[in-house]
Amino acid sequence: MRSKLGLALVCALLALCGRAWAQSAPPGVHEDEAFDVMNLLSKAGLRDLGSERWNAYGQFTYITIFKAPFSAPYTNANGSNNSLSPEFERSYAGTFSLFFGVRLWHGAELYFAPEAIAERPLSNLKGLGGTTEIFELQKTGSETPVPYRARLFYRQYFDLGGKKVLLDSNPLQVGRTVTSHRLVLTLGNYSVIDVFDKNNVTWDPRQTFFNEAFMSHSAYDFPAEARGFTFGGAAELDWDDWAIRIGRFAPPQHPNEQSLDFRFWEYYGDSLELEHDHKIKGLPGAVRLLGYRNQVYSGAFADAIAAFEADPAKNAGACPANGYNYGSGNFTAPDLCWVRKQNVKVGIGINLEQFVAKDVGLFMRAMVADGQTEVEAYDSADGDFSVGAVAKGALWHRPFDVTGVGLQLSWISSIHAQYLAMGGVDDFIGDGHLKQAVEGLVEAFYSVNLFKAIWLAADFQMIWNPGYNADRPGPIFLPGVKVHAEF
Amino acid sequence: MAVATVVLHGTRAAAQQAQGFNVERFYPSAPGAGWFVMDDLDIHGDVGGAMQVTAAYDRDPLLVGSGASRLAVVSDRAFANFGGSMWYKRWRFYLNFDLPAVVYGSSGVVGGYTFTAPNVDPTTLPDPVGDVRLGTDMRVFGDPHGPFRFGIGAQVFYPSGRSQDYDTDGTFHAMFRALFAGNTDHFTYAAHIGTHLRWFDESQTPGSPKGSELLYGIAAGPIMPIGTSSWALVVGPEIYGATALRAFFSPTSTALEGLLSARLEGTRDDTIQIRIKLGAGVGNGQFGAPEWRVLTSIEIFNHNHVEHAP
Numbered sequence: 001m002r003s004k005l006g007l008a009l010v011c012a013l014l015a016l017c018g019r020a021w022a023q024s025a026p027p028g029v030h031e032d033e034a035f036d037v038m039n040l041l042s043k044a045g046l047r048d049l050g051s052e053r054w055n056a057y058g059q060f061t062y063i064t065i066f067k068a069p070f071s072a073p074y075t076n077a078n079g080s081n082n083s084l085s086p087e088f089e090r091s092y093a094g095t096f097s098l099f100f101g102v103r104l105w106h107g108a109e110l111y112f113a114p115e116a117i118a119e120r121p122l123s124n125l126k127g128l129g130g131t132t133e134i135f136e137l138q139k140t141g142s143e144t145p146v147p148y149r150a151r152l153f154y155r156q157y158f159d160l161g162g163k164k165v166l167l168d169s170n171p172l173q174v175g176r177t178v179t180s181h182r183l184v185l186t187l188g189n190y191s192v193i194d195v196f197d198k199n200n201v202t203w204d205p206r207q208t209f210f211n212e213a214f215m216s217h218s219a220y221d222f223p224a225e226a227r228g229f230t231f232g233g234a235a236e237l238d239w240d241d242w243a244i245r246i247g248r249f250a251p252p253q254h255p256n257e258q259s260l261d262f263r264f265w266e267y268y269g270d271s272l273e274l275e276h277d278h279k280i281k282g283l284p285g286a287v288r289l290l291g292y293r294n295q296v297y298s299g300a301f302a303d304a305i306a307a308f309e310a311d312p313a314k315n316a317g318a319c320p321a322n323g324y325n326y327g328s329g330n331f332t333a334p335d336l337c338w339v340r341k342q343n344v345k346v347g348i349g350i351n352l353e354q355f356v357a358k359d360v361g362l363f364m365r366a367m368v369a370d371g372q373t374e375v376e377a378y379d380s381a382d383g384d385f386s387v388g389a390v391a392k393g394a395l396w397h398r399p400f401d402v403t404g405v406g407l408q409l410s411w412i413s414s415i416h417a418q419y420l421a422m423g424g425v426d427d428f429i430g431d432g433h434l435k436q437a438v439e440g441l442v443e444a445f446y447s448v449n450l451f452k453a454i455w456l457a458a459d460f461q462m463i464w465n466p467g468y469n470a471d472r473p474g475p476i477f478l479p480g481v482k483v484h485a486e487f
Numbered sequence: 488m489a490v491a492t493v494v495l496h497g498t499r500a501a502a503q504q505a506q507g508f509n510v511e512r513f514y515p516s517a518p519g520a521g522w523f524v525m526d527d528l529d530i531h532g533d534v535g536g537a538m539q540v541t542a543a544y545d546r547d548p549l550l551v552g553s554g555a556s557r558l559a560v561v562s563d564r565a566f567a568n569f570g571g572s573m574w575y576k577r578w579r580f581y582l583n584f585d586l587p588a589v590v591y592g593s594s595g596v597v598g599g600y601t602f603t604a605p606n607v608d609p610t611t612l613p614d615p616v617g618d619v620r621l622g623t624d625m626r627v628f629g630d631p632h633g634p635f636r637f638g639i640g641a642q643v644f645y646p647s648g649r650s651q652d653y654d655t656d657g658t659f660h661a662m663f664r665a666l667f668a669g670n671t672d673h674f675t676y677a678a679h680i681g682t683h684l685r686w687f688d689e690s691q692t693p694g695s696p697k698g699s700e701l702l703y704g705i706a707a708g709p710i711m712p713i714g715t716s717s718w719a720l721v722v723g724p725e726i727y728g729a730t731a732l733r734a735f736f737s738p739t740s741t742a743l744e745g746l747l748s749a750r751l752e753g754t755r756d757d758t759i760q761i762r763i764k765l766g767a768g769v770g771n772g773q774f775g776a777p778e779w780r781v782l783t784s785i786e787i788f789n790h791n792h793v794e795h796a797p
Contacts, residue, residue, distance in 0.1 A: 046534050046791055053759040053787055054538045056571055098582075100571055102538050102787060110540065112569045114584050114616055147647040148614040149586055152567075189613070225613050253610070260613050 033400075035453035036487050038169050049169040050177065057099045057171040058487045061206045064092040065133045065461070065480035067122055072472040077432025079317060079329030082425045084127025084466045084476070093119040093136035097150065099171035107158060109174050111190075113151040117141050129429050130218030130381035130410025131441040131463050133478055135205045137212070139226035139427075140258050150229055153188030162240060184236040192222035192249055195234045196271050197290055201353045201361030201390050202404075206484050208390055210459045211443050213408035217349045217367040218381035221294060223251040223269030225377075226258040234271075243275040251296040254324040254340075255376050256427040261297070267342070269294040269376075285354035290367070294345040298373045299336030301419040308334035308422070316424060326425050330432060333423025336374050343373045349384075359392035359399070363406075371413025380428040381410040381439075393449075400449030402457075408441045412468050420468070429467040437470035439463070447482070457482040502601040505692045507650035509618055510549045510561050512729065512742050512775040514662070514702075515541055517581040517624055517640075518572040519788045523748050523766050524727050525677035525706040526624060528638045528668040529790075531631035532756060536573040537788035541764075543568070545777035548770075549653065551694035552597045560602040560694065561653050564777075565589040566617070579624045585617030587654050598693045605652040617654040618644040624666065638666040640681075656687035656696070664702060675721060676707035683729060690733065694774070697731035697740055704728070706748075717755045723748065725768075728776065742776035744768055762786040 033039075038055050041047040067089045075083040097115040104110055119141035122133055151172070162180035169175035172194070186195055197216045202208055205215045216222070224230045232249030249269045250260045261267045275288045307314045317331035325337035349367025356362060364387045371382030388406025393399055412420070414436075421434040440463065447457035461478040514524060519537030521527030542565075549561035565588045572581030592604035607615060622642035629636030642662040648654030664681030681702040689695035708723015725746040734740035746768030753760030764784040770776030 041534065044534070053789075054536070054571075056538075100538060100569065102540075104785075112540075112584075114569075114619075147616045147619060147645075149584070149616050150614065152569075152586070227614060229614060231609065231613065258613065259611050260609065262610055 033452055034486060035451060049175045050166055052101075052103065052169055052175040054100070054102045055169050055174055056101075058097060059171070059206060060094075060096050060485045061136065061482065062092070062094040063134050063136065063210055063480060063482045064090060065122070065210065065478050066090050067133070068477040070474050070476050074431065074433065074471070078332055078423055080333065080423055080425055080430050080432035081326070081328050082126040082428060082430040082467070083123070083432070083472070085123045086472075089122050091120055091122045091133055091137070093117065093134045093141070094145070095136050096145075101172060101174040103174050103176065107156055109155045111151060111153050111155065111172050112149075113172065114147060115150040116145045116147040118143055118145040126428060127467050128463070129412065129439045129466070129468050130213055130379045130384055131408060131439055131466075132212040132379065133461065133480075134210055135212040135215045138228060139256055148227060149189065150227070151188075151190045151194070153186055153190045156185045158183040180238065180240050182238050184238065185233065186236070187233040189229060189231050191229050192224065192232070192247065192269070192271060195236065195245060195247060196222070196273050197288070197349075197351055199351055199353050199363050199365070200284075200286070201355070201363040202388075203390070207402055207447065207455065208404050209406055209443055209445060210480055210482065211408070211441055211461055212379070213384070213386060213410070213441050214388065214406050214443070216378070217290070217347075217351070217365050218379040218384040218408070218410045219347055219367040219369045220290065220292060220349065221345060221347065221369065221376050221378050222271065222292065223249040223294065223296070223377055225252055225260050226256060230260060231262065232264075241277045243277075245271070245273040245275075247271050251294060251376055253297065255296075255298050255374055257324070267296055269296065280354065283355040283357070286352070288351040289348070290351060291348045292346065294376055295342065296345070296376050297340055298343045298345070298376055299340045300343055300373045301336075301415045301424070302372065303339035304334040304336045304424060305415075305419055305422065307338045314338040326427055328425045328430065330423045330425075333425075333432070334419060335424060336426065345373045345376065346370050357395075359394045360389065361391075362389050363387065371416050374426045375428065379410070380412070380426050382413045382416055384408065384410040398449065400452060400455075402447040402455070403445065405444040406442070409438050411438045412436070417468065431467055431469050431472060433471060434468065435470040437465040437468055437473070439465045439468050447484075453486055455482070455484040457484070502596045502599055505600040505602045505695065506689055507605070507653045508656045508687050508689070508696055510653040510775050511545070511564070511566070511585065511617070512548070512744065512770070512777070513543060513545070513780065513782070515568050515570065515583065517579055517622060518570040518583075518786060519574065519579070520624075521675075521721075521750070521752075521762075522677055522706050522725055523746060523764060523782065523784065524725050525679060525704055526638070526640065526666045526668060527670070527675065527677050528624070528626045528629070528636040528666055529631050530574050530577055530579045530624065530626045530638070532574075532576070532790035534573065534575050535788070535790045536571065537786055538571045539569070539784060539786035541568040541782060541784040542566075543780060543782035545780045547772060548775055548777040549592070549694055550772050550778075551602065558595045558597050558602060559593050560595075561590060561592040561605060563589060563591045564653075577626045581622050583620040583622070585619075585648075585654070587615050587617055587648065587652065590652050590654070592653075600692050603651065607652045612652075615648055615652070615654065617648040618656075619647050620644050629669070633669060634671060635669040636667070638668070640664045640666055656685065658686045660685045660687070662702065670710065673710050674707070675710055675723075676705070678705040679703070682732075694739075697733050699732050700729040701732060701735070702727075702729050713751075717753055719752055719754050721750050721752065725766075729774070731774070738773060740774055742770065742774040744770040744776050744780075746780075756790040759787055759789045762788065
């Protein structure tokens with residue numbers, strides 16, 4: 001039994017149904033009727049998808065976005081370098097992923113997921129705080145396809161009793177039966193959001209919204225190297241409708257860098273999530289509370305301002321060339337390069353989902369972070385709120401079609417705004433000046449299915465106040481298209 | 488991290504920069520093929536498949552220079568290799584990923600060339616993928632469990648990784664092999680001979696590839712059933728290597744390795760089976776063959792819907 005509703009419920013119960021993300025994008029669940037290798041083998045009588053020893057899936061996604069020109073009174077003022085260009089631009093990302101899973105001994109699974117990406121972000125990935133236009137974009141990508149090992153991790157189930165629960169065969173999930181009371185350990189190389197902050201309505205970004213804003217909290221600065229993955233461990237205790245997850249992961253050595261720091265006792269990112277699943281009038285929903293605490297090597301905005309005010313020679317343009325800095329040429333602005341040390345960042349958020357019909361779901365996320373230190377790995381945002389709806393096309397007899405609409409607002413702390421207003425930059429934003437505002441996004445898409453394996457999607461995004469700057473309000477219009485295939 | 492700087496046989500000022508390339512001489516057999524390197528050509532039944540993870544460590548796979556003052560450009564290489572294969576009747580198709588984990592060495596100047604040590608570990612490069620291999624094999628004739636089988640195989644390598652880490656030539660390359668295998672109730676053997684079409688040719692650079700190569704190898708060992716169970720232990724040597732076609736079997740252009748391997752494997756059809764392999768071996772320290780290596784592998788495989796003889 002692999003009905004969508006069943007999957008949604010199982011996922012809600014387990015929160016471990018084959019999801020993973022890129023900038024670590026997650027693979028979604030595959031339908032019974034989907035045209036993929038494992039379903040073909042199953043239909044030929046060669047596989048039992050409910051009790052697998054191994055499985056293999058794959059996906060291809062190509063997204064392109066066109067950014068219409070917009071007017072801006074200034075761009076990269078005073079030598080700063082992080083403005084979104086006001087000129088016409090095209091952004092794209094193409095990914096090809098394979099997902100292999102093997103059952104080892106009792107309760108043990110090993111997963112390996114190689115991936116390749118080719119990409120071109122808008123303005124070199126600069127200028128947007130919480131609304132990166134394509135969720136696939138990475139900080140180290142290139143226009144030439146680059147293969148890399150996205151995931152290689154070990155998962156161990158310890159059944160603790162309760163009802164039997166079927167985990168269907170999916171990418172990053174070998175089909176198996178577990179119990180509703182269980183402990184799940186996930187160790188190795190994967191993305192933090194393979195385990196934390198999942199939402200079964202927004203589900204697989206490759207199937208739904210193009211913008212990164214709906215993949216996770218923009219303010220959830222989870223540890224990751226520049227592609228979005230890391231090493232670490234997570235434990236999850238599932239107890240019927242309840243689940244609690246805790247994990248510790250390796251942060252980058254420098255903010256947003258590819259290299260990782262494996263001194264888990266000194267530098268780390270911890271996450272803790274509590275989930276409760278429920279039904280309202282028979283339709284599944286879930287509430288998740290998520291908190292994180294990063295102890296990482298980073299710069300605090302107040303420290304950078306204080307250092308600059310005490311000694312103007314410690315400005316952005318004068319950052320040591322052999323040190324780690326963001327390349328600003330602004331000699332009249334503070335910079336984080338002078339003050340990086342061990343700092344702590346915390347945040348707390350809520351994540352809601354509720355199906356209101358068999359194939360129609362609503363979602364909402366909101367998070368606030370302390371906003372005292374720079375972005376370490378994800379988005380330059382200190383708070384976010386997103387809401388929206390996603391529906392499958394069963395109502396209009398196209399059950400594999402998907403459509404959705406969403407709104408996201410993100411913002412920064414007052415000290416972060418003060419730092420940017422003085423001309424400072426972090427890894428993603430900093431126009432040289434700032435009139436603080438909320439960055440906003442509205443997005444709508446429709447995805448047409450062909451042959452139960454290919455989706456063609458049209459998407460429209462409107463972003464305002466990019467980089468939280470009301471001096472450059474936009475709005476910016478970004479139409480886009482996508483081709484996505486699963487096999 | 489063991490990165491040293493040594494100057495041998497030349498001066499730094501006049502030296503040219505040596506290019507990196509794919510130093511690894513362990514070309515694993517397809518998942519489901521039995522041996523570490525050789526292929527048992529046990530390709531039979533309806534649609535079946537295998538998944539395999541191999542972990543290995545090489546010591547001094549790239550030594551350049553001569554005598555006691557040889558420079559270990561690549562002194563340590565630890566990696567995993569993940570592969571999956573599917574087969575049907577006589578055909579097998581497979582895909583392998585080379586996953587370097589640690590690659591260290593020493594920088595220096597040898598023979599007028601500057602060698603820059605690789606420096607790969609999870610802190611510096613968390614997610615490298617070396618060359619990706621796509622291959623196919625066919626059992627041309629011979630019973631899958633008979634005394635003699637002959638097959639052919641082809642592999643194409645998609646360049647990935649970074650040549651400065653000695654993970655890739657940076658170009659496509661391919662292998663074509665003739666495969667021989669057979670077994671009786673208590674003995675099994677396998678051999679191959681073929682060519683490695685390799686466009687990377689740095690003949691003047693010490694220790695570097697010299698274009699296309701001849702591949703050779705043989706393995707044999709007893710099959711020891713474990714009591715009355717459906718498990719068997721196979722222990723035997725695998726001897727294999729490669730030599731540059733343009734310097735046929737010259738000492739510095741020929742890699743030769745001997746590997747003693749033991750594998751415990753399930754022998755039943757129509758159900759999932761496990762194969763666990765351990766191996767250790769020595770090489771001649773030339774042309775990419777390490778001084779020694781150790782490796783282990785775990786694999787699951789199955790042969791489905793086999794029609795048994797009456």
